[in-house]
Amino acid sequence: MILTCTPNPSVDHTLEVPRLEPGEILRVQSARTQAGGKGVNVSRALRRNGRDTTAVLPVGGPQGAELTALLGDLPCVRVPITDATRTNITVTEADGTTTKLNSSGPALTTAEVEELLAALDAELAREPQWLVASGSLPGGTPPDLYARIGRLAAARGVPVALDTSGKPLEAAAGAGDFALLKPNLEELAELLGRPLETVGDVVGAAREVVSWGNRLVLVTLGAHGALLVDRDRTWWAQGPEVVPRSTVGAGDCSLAGYLSAEGPPEERLCRAVAWGAAAVAMPGTTVPGPEDLRAGEVRLVADPPADWRVADL
Numbered sequence: 001m002i003l004t005c006t007p008n009p010s011v012d013h014t015l016e017v018p019r020l021e022p023g024e025i026l027r028v029q030s031a032r033t034q035a036g037g038k039g040v041n042v043s044r045a046l047r048r049n050g051r052d053t054t055a056v057l058p059v060g061g062p063q064g065a066e067l068t069a070l071l072g073d074l075p076c077v078r079v080p081i082t083d084a085t086r087t088n089i090t091v092t093e094a095d096g097t098t099t100k101l102n103s104s105g106p107a108l109t110t111a112e113v114e115e116l117l118a119a120l121d122a123e124l125a126r127e128p129q130w131l132v133a134s135g136s137l138p139g140g141t142p143p144d145l146y147a148r149i150g151r152l153a154a155a156r157g158v159p160v161a162l163d164t165s166g167k168p169l170e171a172a173a174g175a176g177d178f179a180l181l182k183p184n185l186e187e188l189a190e191l192l193g194r195p196l197e198t199v200g201d202v203v204g205a206a207r208e209v210v211s212w213g214n215r216l217v218l219v220t221l222g223a224h225g226a227l228l229v230d231r232d233r234t235w236w237a238q239g240p241e242v243v244p245r246s247t248v249g250a251g252d253c254s255l256a257g258y259l260s261a262e263g264p265p266e267e268r269l270c271r272a273v274a275w276g277a278a279a280v281a282m283p284g285t286t287v288p289g290p291e292d293l294r295a296g297e298v299r300l301v302a303d304p305p306a307d308w309r310v311a312d313l
């Protein structure tokens with residue numbers, strides 16, 4: 001079983017317009033409301049592909065009730081909170097350009113944070129294969145929450161895959177001990193405080209993160225595929241070419257694909273880019289199923305040259 005924890009889940013509204021023009025009245029071509037939040041999406045993708053998963057998340061207010069309904073039969077542990085679950089809005093354009101308006105989320109009380117951790121610990125006691133800890137932290141939550149979650153999982157012997165950004169990423173990655181970190185290129189550049197333009201730049205940054213005590217770094221590069229870096233090796237993989245419809249959740253599907261695979265790291269990477277590319281071709285926060293994956297069309301390069309420019313991949 002793969003356990004996910006999403007401290008700041010969302011109801012995702014996606015609006016499709018031909019072209020986003022600020023200041024204009026735009027006619028919406030289609031509107032979708034789906035369950036969202038990074039860990040929730042990882043669980044949804046795993047479930048859609050027949051994997052055993054449980055999602056732990058706080059829910060509150062009418063939006064929390066809406067999220068519960070949208071989650072359907074996804075196995076979940078919902079921790080009730082007083083403040084309302086957030087709603088995030090995405091606008092996608094005909095050329096695949098995706099614009100996100102993400103709310104900061106509800107204010108969790110100290111007691112609610114402790115209840116979330118207790119619920120998570122009870123699930124960790126079931127010895128899942130992985131814990132995925134994902135997404136931003138809601139207001140009022142201490143930035144070291146993911147570091148605390150990492151310690152809870154370590155005490156239960158469960159490896160953790162972390163996907164977050166900004167201060168929570170800084171606080172957790174610096175504490176080390178994560179089996180996998182999944183930043184995208186911008187998140188990794190922000191963490192290290194320098195631009196990352198070549199494969200060598202990205203690998204150097206990822207190795208620095210590994211030197212803090214973390215095992216593997218999966219750096220997703222949007223349309224340019226993904227790099228997987230450990231202490232000694234690097235692999236780059238690129239999924240099949242797709243017509244992008246919505247990039248929302250592509251990173252989550254990549255992580256789900258990575259964790260769903262068994263075998264050596266490079267096989268996991270190939271699965272990650274296949275799932276990520278499939279997600280991009282789907283509307284809103286829709287996750288791909290087995291029929292959407294084109295695993296045979298993945299390109300893999302071991303130890304790619306350091307001078308390759310990410311923008312040219």
Ligand SMILES: Nc1ncnc2c1ncn2[C@@H]1O[C@H](COP(=O)(O)OP(=O)(O)OP(=O)(O)O)[C@@H](O)[C@H]1O
Pocket residue numbers: 183184185219220221222223224225226239240241242244247248249250251252253254272273274275276277280
């Ligand atoms: N335009 C694209 N064309 C093809 N594949 C893409 C495209 N964008 C993303 N992907 C695939 O999805 C993966 C994840 O994308 P990305 O790096 O944008 O993740 P992310 O920023 O974490 O996304 P999110 O936070 O929305 O889940 C990439 O590694 C790649 O395999």
Ligand SMILES: O=P(O)(O)OC[C@@]1(O)O[C@H](CO)[C@@H](O)[C@@H]1O
Pocket residue numbers: 008010012035036037038041088100102134135136137248249250251252285
């Ligand atoms: O605000 P966060 O927590 O960083 O990201 C939240 C979010 O953008 O991430 C998912 C896609 O990865 C969406 O379902 C959701 O709306």
